[in-house]
Amino acid sequence: MNPDSRSLRTASLIAGLGLALIVVLTPLGNFLAVQPLITPGDAAKTVQDILNSEALFRWGIASLILAAVLDMIVAVALLALFEPVSRYVSTMAALFRVAYAAVFLVAIIQLLIALGMLNDPTQAMRAIDAYNTIWLVGLIFFGIHLVLIGYLAYRSGYMAKVFGILLIVAGIGYLVDGFGTVLVPNYSINIAQFTFVGEAALMFWLLIKGSRKDFSNGDADQGHYFDPDALPVRQSAPSAVGSLESHSAIHEGEPT
DSSP: OOOOHHHHHHHHHHHHHHHHHHHHHHIIIIIIIIGGGOOTTOHHHHHHHHHHTHHHHHHHHHHHHHHHHHHHHHHHHHHHHHTTTOHHHHHHHHHHHHHHHHHHHHHHHHHHHHHTTTTSHHHHHHHHHHHHHHHHHHHHHHHHHHHHHHHHHHHHSSSOHHHHHHHHHHHHHHHHHHHHHHHSTTOOOOTHHHHTHHHHHHHHIIIIIITTOOTTSHHHHHHHTTSGGGSOOOOOOHHHHHHHHHHHHHHHHSOO
16 A cells, blocks of 8 residues: 555645745744834834834734745645654644644734734833744744654655654754743743754755655655554455365364
């Protein structure tokens, strides 16, 4: 039993394109549109800068919302790609990415709330701070997602094991940053900026290799049979059973 090669190539292409768009939209929305208008500790200046560039701020929010939606699409595509490896683990990975996207959307909503409070700089700044905090905490879900995807990639048989290792390292980086935000006051270290290599490697593999790979060959079987639910059902041969029963009946009818 081999996974359908065409459907896996399609899932790989969709996931790769989704990740590529996220790589563009998230920095564009957060680092080029939203964050430059925020001055930490200075609510009045932040509000004035947003008022002066409100259109840019709104476009940044729109970019982030689109990135969150794409995260959900990528979650489904990766589920389809790695389900032959382990249905349970791939489903958990998808759920954690969807959970991250949901938390991300809650964070983005704080920016919309801030827009409605520009006449009260203090309240607007609190909403903006909440955006940053909620997003960072949400990275815990994203980190778990990457660790699970890394495990699946490592066990898949159709990806080099180094991809799995790099993804697990990337996931750990996000976990450290996420829990650091929760546990350490004024946490400012950004481990993920040094461990993101696995994400980039996955994106390029999906676009360049996965979208063209023939998953029907033997490479995919190593991971495919790892999932107990995907194992073919073995049936006993009726002829052999019938032969044994006949042989027993003959012996039972013989005189002693």
